[in-house]
Amino acid sequence: MYSENPARDALRVTKAALMNQVARFTPGLYVGLTGQTGRGNEKDPPARIAAYFRRCFNEYMERLGVESGKEARFLRGRSVLEYGPGDVLGVALLMYAHGASSVQCVDRFPLKRATDNNLQAYRELIDTLGPEQRERACRAFVEYGEPESGFDPRAIAYAVTRDGLIGRTAAYDLIISRAVLEHVDRLDMTMDDMASALSRDGIAIHKVDLKSHGMDRYHPFDFLTWPEPVYRLMNSHKGNPNRWRVDKYRELVERNHLRFKELEHTGRLEPEQIERIRPNLAAGFRDIPTEELSWLGFWMVLEHALPEPAPAVHA
Numbered sequence: 291m292y293s294e295n296p297a298r299d300a301l302r303v304t305k306a307a308l309m310n311q312v313a314r315f316t317p318g319l320y321v322g323l324t325g326q327t328g329r330g331n332e333k334d335p336p337a338r339i340a341a342y343f344r345r346c347f348n349e350y351m352e353r354l355g356v357e358s359g360k361e362a363r364f365l366r367g368r369s370v371l372e373y374g375p376g377d378v379l380g381v382a383l384l385m386y387a388h389g390a391s392s393v394q395c396v397d398r399f400p401l402k403r404a405t406d407n408n409l410q411a412y413r414e415l416i417d418t419l420g421p422e423q424r425e426r427a428c429r430a431f432v433e434y435g436e437p438e439s440g441f442d443p444r445a446i447a448y449a450v451t452r453d454g455l456i457g458r459t460a461a462y463d464l465i466i467s468r469a470v471l472e473h474v475d476r477l478d479m480t481m482d483d484m485a486s487a488l489s490r491d492g493i494a495i496h497k498v499d500l501k502s503h504g505m506d507r508y509h510p511f512d513f514l515t516w517p518e519p520v521y522r523l524m525n526s527h528k529g530n531p532n533r534w535r536v537d538k539y540r541e542l543v544e545r546n547h548l549r550f551k552e553l554e555h556t557g558r559l560e561p562e563q564i565e566r567i568r569p570n571l572a573a574g575f576r577d578i579p580t581e582e583l584s585w586l587g588f589w590m591v592l593e594h595a596l597p598e599p600a601p602a603v604h605a
């Protein structure tokens with residue numbers, strides 16, 4: 291096993307393996323102990339939280355080719371599913387405000403929190419909307435325009451499920467996630483769940499971050515050098531990166547009879563940085579070409595690959 295400081299790494303493995311069991315059996319306690327929010331910083335001021343979710347929403351629309359001002363035309367009547375929203379359902383609120391018929395959020399960890407800060411972030415989001423969107427956003431809550439009353443589940447529903455799966459069939463016209471797929475324990479199960487939940491002519495968009503999330507020890511991407519069994523022992527239930535690279539996504543997209551409308555990396559490591567760790571890579575990564583292994587993240591837009599069944603012809 292690759293290490294430049296075996297004593298420190300042995301201690302790291304022991305501590306991480308113990309916390310992994312806490313995350314496995316008591317995800318709520320794990321979230322409490324580690325102070326996770328989803329976005330990484332609970333102390334962000336509401337204006338910054340709101341700005342983050344506006345940016346997320348705008349990037350989804352941009353990637354989907356929806357011009358600014360035409361969001362309502364695109365979203366009207368569409369049911370939306372969001373995997374892994376984190377502690378603030380900001381994207382869900384904006385999707386609903388811009389015309390989505392309903393938004394279902396699903397997570398594996400119970401991160402959603404109605405702190406004063408987060409409630410203020412919802413108000414900030416509402417305040418920057420035009421009159422029509424603002425009216426819809428206000429109706430997303432149990433009491434009109436009152437975030438502290440909670441979301442009306444007919445507009446925006448939130449579920450925490452085992453493995454973060456929704457378990458529905460052809461139920462959503464738009465499926466979104468950002469900074470989630472790299473965290474799911476079982477990517478194959480989540481991709482199966484997503485493909486089956488997507489309606490026949492639906493569209494899915496995911497932003498995937500392939501960076502190490504602070505788990506490198508000595509060199510960029512050296513978190514890919516832990517042998518898989520050791521890495522799983524430390525991380526399999528925590529929502530830490532699952533380490534799948536883009537080759538795995540290609541395989542799962544094909545297996546689920548989906549197709550890429552778009553697949554584009556968001557940045558790459560220098561080839562020399564990959565070559566430096568290549569001799570120590572864990573088995574599953576050794577055959578991935580440097581060009582692909584260097585991806586730091588990507589956007590993918592997906593749809594069903596199979597054409598609509600032709601209408602039956604009656605004699």
Ligand SMILES: C[S@@+](CC[C@H](N)C(=O)[O-])C[C@H]1O[C@@H](n2cnc3c(N)ncnc32)[C@H](O)[C@@H]1O
Binds near residue numbers: 374375476
């Ligand atoms: C880095 S946060 C991103 C949160 C949010 N999408 C954002 O952009 O701020 C990762 C999210 O994925 C969720 N998550 C982890 N494992 C999951 C799973 N198996 N299914 C669904 N969500 C999961 C986490 O609980 C968290 O909400």
